[in-house]
Amino acid sequence: MKKETPNFRNVTENPCHMCMPMGGIIPFKGIEQSMVILHGSQGCATYMRRHIAEHFNEPIDVGSSSLNEKGTVYGGEQNLKTGLDNIMKVYRPKLVGVLTTCLAETIGEDIERITSDYLRDRGLEGFPVVTVPTPGYGDSHFEGYWFTLTRIVTKLTQRAKRHSRVNVIVPNISPADIREIKRLLELMGVEYILFPDFSETLDRPFEKPYQKIPAGGTRTADIKVMAGSAATIQFGMTVEDSMSPGRFLQTEYDVPLYNLPIPMGVENTDLFFACLKEITGKEMPASLRLERGRLLDAMVDSHKYNFHGRSVIFGEPELVFAVTKTCSENGIFPVVVATGSRNSKLPRLLKGFLHELEIETRILTSSDFTQIRKNSREMGANIAIGSSEGRYLTEKEGIPLVRLGFPIHDRVGGQRLLSVGYTGTTMFLDRITNTLLENKLTNYRSSMYQKYYKNYHAAVPTH
Amino acid sequence: MDTGLAIRERLDSIAVKGKQKKQIKCDTDSIAGCVSQRACVYCGARVVLNPVTDAIHLVHGPIGCASYTWDIRGSLSSGSELYRNSFSTDLQEEDVIFGGEKKLARAIDDLVGKYKPRLVFVYATCIVGVIGDDLEAVCKAAAQKHNIEVIPVESSGFIGNKAAGYRAACDALFRLINSGETEKKKNDPKINYLGDFNLAAEAWIIKNYLYEMGIEVNVTFTGDSDYMALKKAPEASLNIVQCAGSMHYLARKMKDRFGIPFMNVSFLGIEDTSDSLRKIAAFFNNDEITRRAEALIDKEIRRIEPLIRGYRKKLQGKKAAVYVGGGFKAISLIKQFKELGIDVVMVGTQTGRREEYEVIHDLVNEGTVVLDDANPSELERFMLEKGAHLLVGGVKERPLAYKLGLAFIDHNHDRKHPLSGFVGAVNFAEEVYSTVCSPVWRFIG
Numbered sequence: 001m002k003k004e005t006p007n008f009r010n011v012t013e014n015p016c017h018m019c020m021p022m023g024g025i026i027p028f029k030g031i032e033q034s035m036v037i038l039h040g041s042q043g044c045a046t047y048m049r050r051h052i053a054e055h056f057n058e059p060i061d062v063g064s065s066s067l068n069e070k071g072t073v074y075g076g077e078q079n080l081k082t083g084l085d086n087i088m089k090v091y092r093p094k095l096v097g098v099l100t101t102c103l104a105e106t107i108g109e110d111i112e113r114i115t116s117d118y119l120r121d122r123g124l125e126g127f128p129v130v131t132v133p134t135p136g137y138g139d140s141h142f143e144g145y146w147f148t149l150t151r152i153v154t155k156l157t158q159r160a161k162r163h164s165r166v167n168v169i170v171p172n173i174s175p176a177d178i179r180e181i182k183r184l185l186e187l188m189g190v191e192y193i194l195f196p197d198f199s200e201t202l203d204r205p206f207e208k209p210y211q212k213i214p215a216g217g218t219r220t221a222d223i224k225v226m227a228g229s230a231a232t233i234q235f236g237m238t239v240e241d242s243m244s245p246g247r248f249l250q251t252e253y254d255v256p257l258y259n260l261p262i263p264m265g266v267e268n269t270d271l272f273f274a275c276l277k278e279i280t281g282k283e284m285p286a287s288l289r290l291e292r293g294r295l296l297d298a299m300v301d302s303h304k305y306n307f308h309g310r311s312v313i314f315g316e317p318e319l320v321f322a323v324t325k326t327c328s329e330n331g332i333f334p335v336v337v338a339t340g341s342r343n344s345k346l347p348r349l350l351k352g353f354l355h356e357l358e359i360e361t362r363i364l365t366s367s368d369f370t371q372i373r374k375n376s377r378e379m380g381a382n383i384a385i386g387s388s389e390g391r392y393l394t395e396k397e398g399i400p401l402v403r404l405g406f407p408i409h410d411r412v413g414g415q416r417l418l419s420v421g422y423t424g425t426t427m428f429l430d431r432i433t434n435t436l437l438e439n440k441l442t443n444y445r446s447s448m449y450q451k452y453y454k455n456y457h458a459a460v461p462t463h
Numbered sequence: 464m465d466t467g468l469a470i471r472e473r474l475d476s477i478a479v480k481g482k483q484k485k486q487i488k489c490d491t492d493s494i495a496g497c498v499s500q501r502a503c504v505y506c507g508a509r510v511v512l513n514p515v516t517d518a519i520h521l522v523h524g525p526i527g528c529a530s531y532t533w534d535i536r537g538s539l540s541s542g543s544e545l546y547r548n549s550f551s552t553d554l555q556e557e558d559v560i561f562g563g564e565k566k567l568a569r570a571i572d573d574l575v576g577k578y579k580p581r582l583v584f585v586y587a588t589c590i591v592g593v594i595g596d597d598l599e600a601v602c603k604a605a606a607q608k609h610n611i612e613v614i615p616v617e618s619s620g621f622i623g624n625k626a627a628g629y630r631a632a633c634d635a636l637f638r639l640i641n642s643g644e645t646e647k648k649k650n651d652p653k654i655n656y657l658g659d660f661n662l663a664a665e666a667w668i669i670k671n672y673l674y675e676m677g678i679e680v681n682v683t684f685t686g687d688s689d690y691m692a693l694k695k696a697p698e699a700s701l702n703i704v705q706c707a708g709s710m711h712y713l714a715r716k717m718k719d720r721f722g723i724p725f726m727n728v729s730f731l732g733i734e735d736t737s738d739s740l741r742k743i744a745a746f747f748n749n750d751e752i753t754r755r756a757e758a759l760i761d762k763e764i765r766r767i768e769p770l771i772r773g774y775r776k777k778l779q780g781k782k783a784a785v786y787v788g789g790g791f792k793a794i795s796l797i798k799q800f801k802e803l804g805i806d807v808v809m810v811g812t813q814t815g816r817r818e819e820y821e822v823i824h825d826l827v828n829e830g831t832v833v834l835d836d837a838n839p840s841e842l843e844r845f846m847l848e849k850g851a852h853l854l855v856g857g858v859k860e861r862p863l864a865y866k867l868g869l870a871f872i873d874h875n876h877d878r879k880h881p882l883s884g885f886v887g888a889v890n891f892a893e894e895v896y897s898t899v900c901s902p903v904w905r906f907i908g
Contacts, residue, residue, distance in 0.1 A: 011570035012526060012553040019527030041589055041621035042493050043503020047531040050858050059863040061839055066493045072593060072621050079495045085497030089469040092842050102525045103589040106559055136525035137554045137590070206907065211867050212840060227773060340526075370548075389533070409535075 013370035016314055016389065017340025020134035020429065021099045022048045023144025025062055026172055027152065028097040028130075030196025037063035037083050037450045039111055040101025044136075055407040056175070056202040056415045061212065063087045067103060076109055081118050091212055095220055097130045097148070102136035103244035103359040104325040128220060130155045140341040142316045145172050146243040148238065149174060149196065153269040156220060165191045166279055167232040167255065169246055171318040172406055173204035173262065176418040181263070184421050188276050188287055193222045193229060195245075203415040230281045233272070235262045238317035262318060263420050263447035264428065265326035266295065270397035291350030291422040298426045299330060309436050312336040312393065314367070314386040315405040317343040323385055323404065328357060328423060332432060335379035338364035338372045373397060382441060383436055399433050404428070470497060476836055481829035489815055489835040492624065498838040500786070500859055501813045505588055507628020510536065510876060512543055512584055512616065512635060512711050514660045517543035517689040519580045521550045522569050523598065528620075529553075536876040537662045538688050550574060554590065564596050569612060573603040577622065581690045583613040584635060592619030611689075614638055625788070626708065626814045633713035636684065640696040641720060652678045652747050655699040655723070657714055658791075659730075661686025665883035669730055672884060676744060676755045678786035683851025684710060697721045702747055703728045703739070708789035708814055730883040732799035732891075733764065733771070763885040771802065774892040777900055779804035783852035786811045786842055786860055787874055790819025796874070797826045798856055803892055808849035811837045813901030839863055853899055868907040870898035 021038055025048055026442035028036045038045045045064035053060040063086070065071070065079040080098070087096060103390070111131040120124055132151045134144050150171065168185065170178060178199035182446075185192045198332050200216025226232075241247045250257040258279070263272040269292075270326050273284050284292075309332035312322050317339045324334045334357075337350060347363045354361050362375050371391060377397055383403045384393045388409045393399040408414030419428040476487040490859050493499035495530050505522075509532050513520055522529040529551030541544065552570045563879035571583060587598055598615035606613040611778070615660040618631045654673070666686035673680055681699040682692040702714045702725035726746065728739035737760045744756035783805050790812050797807045807827055811834035814822070823833055832845045842863060846854060854864040857875030864871040872894055874882065880894075881887045 009573075010552070010566055011521070012529070012551045012574050014533060014549055015526050015530045015553070017526060017818040018530045019525055022527060037496060040623070041503050042499055042501055043620045044507050045498075046500065046529070046859070047506070047527070051531055053862050054858050057862055057865075059839060059866055060859075061498050063496045063498050064493070066495045066499065068492045068499075069619050071621050072589075082494070083496030086494065087498075090496075090498075102527075102554075102559075103593065106590045106593045135556070135559075136527045137556055137559055140526070204866075206866070206868070208868065208908070210843060212843075273539060409827050442662070 014368055014389075014392070015340060016368050016372065017140035017142070018051070019102075019136040019141060020138045020144030020147070021101055021136065022051065023061075023141030023146075023172070023177060024097070024099045024132050024148035025052065025200065026145055027148045027196040029060070029201050030198035030217050031095055031152070031223070032219045033213050034097060034217065035061070035063065035087055035091045035092035035095075035213060036097040036099060037065065037087055037234060038099050038101055039080050039083075039104040039109060040067055041103055042066045042239050044101045046352045051407055054409050057412065058202050058204060058415075061091070065104075072103065072107055076104060076107070076207050077114050080111070080114050080361055084115070084118055085306050093213060097152075098131045099134045099148070100131060100132070101134070105133060105135035105138075107246050120424070128156060129183075141345070142172075142318070142341045143240075143243055144338075146239050146245070149245045150243055150248055152223065152254075153195075153226060153248055156254070157224045157227045157249070158224055160225040163225065163230070165193050165229050166276075167226050167229045167234075167246070167249065168194045169232060169234040169236065170194065170196070171235055171262065173319070173420065174416045174417045175199040177420040177424065178368050180189070180418055180421050180424050184272075184288070185276075187288055188273070188282055190280055190282065193226055193395060194218060195223060195226070212440055222359045227255060228263060231256045231258060232344045233258045233260060233275060233279075235260055236318060237261050237349055238321055238343050240345070261325065262322035264322040266292075266299075266425070267329065268322055268325055268421055269420075269425065274316050281460070287316050288422070295422040295426045295429075298429060302429060305433050305436055305440075306429075307331040308440070309333065309383050309432070310335045310379065310381050312338070312372065312379075312381040312384045312399065314338040314372055314384070314390060317341050317346040319405050321346060321349055325353065326428070327385070327432075328353060330429060332383065333359050334361050335359065336372060336375045338362065338367040338375070342366045382439070383432065385432065400439050402432050402435050467723035470494065473497065473841070477834040477841070478824075480827055480831045480833065482661055483908070486817070487820055487833060488625065489817060489820060490624075493836055498840070499836055501836060502625055502626065504623050504628040504631065505586060505618040505620045506532070507625035508586060508616050508618035508632040508635075509628070510660070511685060513546055514538040514685040515582070515584070515688050515690075516540040516546045516695070517580060518546060518582040518584050519550060519578060520546060520548070520584050521574060521736045522588060523552050523563065523591050523596070524554055524585045524586075525590065526551055526553045528586075536660070537879050538660050538686055538876075539634060539664055540661075540666075542689060545578060545580065552599065559590060559594055562596055563591065564601050567596065567598075567601050568605060569571055571601075571609075575605075575609045575611065575761070581611050582612065584616055585613065586616045587619050589620040590608075592622060606908065612636070612639060612642070613720070613783065624814060629709040630712050631632070633710065633716065636713055637695065637716050639718075640717075643857060651700055652752060653681045653699050654678060654701040654703055654747070655681050655684065655696055655741070657684040657702055657704045657725070658710035659683055659686045660876065663879050663881040665730075665881045665887065668881055668884045668886055672740060672759060673743070675759050676688060676740065676774055677749070677752050678743065684713065697723070699723055701725070701743070703743060705730060705791070706789060707791045709808060710814070717725075722738055727791075729795045731792070731795035731887065733767070733802055733885065733888050734798050734822050736888065737764070751881050767885050770889050771892050774896045775802075775804045777896055781805045781852045781899055782808045782850055784809040784842070784846045784849070784854045784869075786837060786854065786856045788813050788857070790815030790823065792874065794822050794826065799888070799891060802888070803895060805849050805895070807831060808851055809834070809845045811835060811842075825888075843867060853895065868904070870901070870904070872898060
């Protein structure tokens with residue numbers, strides 16, 4: 001466990017990250033009856049809609065101020081106001097998020113001033129609009145996601161009476177994962193405010209008539225009282241304080257913060273339940289102990305197969321951290337761990353446990369897929385875990401890919417992948433083990449032939 | 464229902480045949496807040512140029528533009544795979560403040576050193592246009608330094624709509640072909656095929672048909688093309704233009720500069736494919752080519768007609784909605800649906816042109832809704848109002864159709880099966896059948 005490669009390159013080859021506003025759209029999709037508008041040129045909204053729609057298989061409506069040449073030269077204020085008018089008319093949202101793009105930031109648009117003027121002019125004082133500066137050259141979509149959450153809390157949360165609910169703040173995990181976390185909280189008898197909650201909105205059931213803005217999402221009334229919660233559990237170990245909604249609630253309103261890893265793997269999930277016990281005093285029910293036991297049983301069943309795994313793990317820092325931990329617990333040795341984000345916390349956190357493994361792990365931040373591919377080859381990785389963007393690892397290097405995270409474009413069901421909690425971890429682990437097995441069973445006849453027959457016969461003449 | 468039309472400025476872009484004037488407003492900027500399905504100038508340029516297989520496609524800008532366009536299209540190559548990479552200067556805040564020219568120059572140096580290309584396209588994105596990086600100068604210096612062609616693509620996202628990106632791409636291509644030697648032999652049956660991006664082998668299918676007729680395809684713009692082939696473009700004696708939206712502009716420039724005549728063709732559907740092959744044969748005025756063309760058409764139609772007839776039986780009387788990128792595709796689709804006994808009840812495009820909307824108007828039945836630059840709420844409203852059974856569109860439209868309980872046909876660039884030629888006509892019919900007649904709809908009341 002040694003190397004960490006910082007990056008000062010002139011060119012990114014096959015990106016392992018997306019831009020800030022992309023990350024900022026998703027939290028808004030997890031708030032009840034909300035709508036987003038991007039202040040920038042039309043393409044940004046359309047590209048991001050496409051990207052998100054393809055992953056979740058859901059319609060993703062995102063407005064754009066459709067900045068043109070004139071708006072860029074003389075200011076886009078009028079475009080943004082017209083955009084807001086039209087969004088309000090057609091969608092009748094209860095909350096609007098306004099995100100900038102690189103274009104709006106570069107020409108210096110003050111979205112906070114423009115939107116407050118707008119609300120005053122239209123007699124809409126008090127209507128919740130959350131502005132988020134998300135320049136495309138600022139940070140990656142990971143930071144865009146967390147910064148947006150922080151802005152929402154900053155804007156909506158007010159000093160509130162103490163209550164017994166627990167804030168649960170989740171990263172960009174799948175809707176199925178969010179539903180699982182809610183199920184676990186309910187089994188534990190914990191009352192909670194889950195934020196953001198896109199478990200229903202980005203994985204909605206078929207129903208008629210069609211609603212332009214789907215039902216579900218965190219209620220704004222609940223966000224308002226997050227300041228009075230008993231505690232905050234935030235799955236955000238790798239999140240900088242300046243972008244941490246949990247940290248904000250702690251410093252501003254004295255809500256105790258429990259910053260935890262995503263509950264994947266045995267230890268991380270144990271930590272989650274230990275934390276719930278500490279906050280509420282409640283013990284884990286018998287049914288959950290059974291789920292834990294089944295995970296351990298599954299780990300025993302799989303351990304020998306997994307021990308041949310040399311994994312390359314890539315994606316958003318928070319997910320990468322949890323997956324690396326899960327792999328380490330199961331002998332699927334992480335040999336390359338990579339993120340496109342510049343995240344500085346991730347390497348430190350990984351070193352906390354990777355040193356126990358007695359293998360070399362290359363940790364890459366600000367990375368891209370050309371680097372990831374090269375390192376995977378050099379380190380002899382035989383299984384990849386991450387989004388669809390890693391498909392070249394399979395196509396060009398023959399490393400099979402277990403799809404997890406965002407975006408998943410080339411398979412269905414990205415929104416239904418369950419990977420958290422004891423049960424989710426079991427399912428995730430099965431996906432990994434079965435991929436290792438499939439690869440082994442598909443190739444062992446030819447590899448044994450190559451290794452022991454063909455080479456032998458080249459040296460020893462046949463009769 | 465009424466909320467979909469709450470935006471009054473949109474009214475001029477929507478018409479119902481028989482009720483209103485023939486003309487609708489098109490080729491204008493999208494209205495803010497309308498949730499347009501359109502992309503940007505960069506997108507238009509990227510889709511047209513990206514299939515050039517052995518070029519470095521370098522996006523000068525922040526990371527997003529490169530992320531969202533990395534190998535998302537189904538263009539196939541018979542040679543280099545370089546085009547399937549997405550390179551970006553990944554501009555950071557300090558680059559935006561101090562300018563990105565030096566970083567761009569270094570990026571080109573790095574890529575040329577590593578991949579040894581003969582051709583580099585450098586795409587401008589929104590902020591490059593704003594911070595004023597001199598793309599032209601950087602590219603010129605890089606070209607001299609490395610003795611290769613480095614061509615800037617003026618595709619800042621906000622300087623128009625997708626159609627402006629098509630023109631930017633055509634300008635870049637024209638620079639490339641106009642810098643070579645030009646010499647051609649008159650009336651050789653040698654043509655350029657413009658506006659096919661070799662999605663799922665479509666350009667190869669058409670190339671085979673033409674070969675069977677005794678006609679050689681010199682170069683395709685831009686499906687499965689490369690530097691050497693593009694350089695030889697002036698040698699052709701005819702340009703055939705499939706996607707007129709993206710390539711009409713280049714065809715015109717090549718006519719003015721090299722005297723190569725051009726004609727519009729379409730290889731979508733049996734009718735258009737047959738007509739186009741005949742038109743091409745007629746151009747050469749050569750009995751042998753005409754004979755071969757007729758033999759090919761006859762053979763293919765005999766082969767596929769029973770198949771199409773079978774699907775037609777199942778599909779007769781269904782109603783289709785169409786929302787695609789360009790007018791050319793919409794026109795072909797209306798005809799193709801007719802071949803299957805299906806009426807188009809709603810038809811729209813992102814970048815259709817005036818004359819294309821006129822043709823559409825003439826082709827459709829009374830009561831059909833025609834719309835330019837539509838948005839999800841309009842699509843929803845008109846598909847339900849007109850009782851459409853299926854929608855043809857791209858990735859963004861698909862989940863909407865499904866949520867409304869409608870069948871869906873992918874006619875976007877990321878599909879993995881060909882829809883061109885006689886083969887494509889069968890694939891299309893099969894896809895329509897597979898979605899319209901799926902058992903899933905039994906559960907969707």
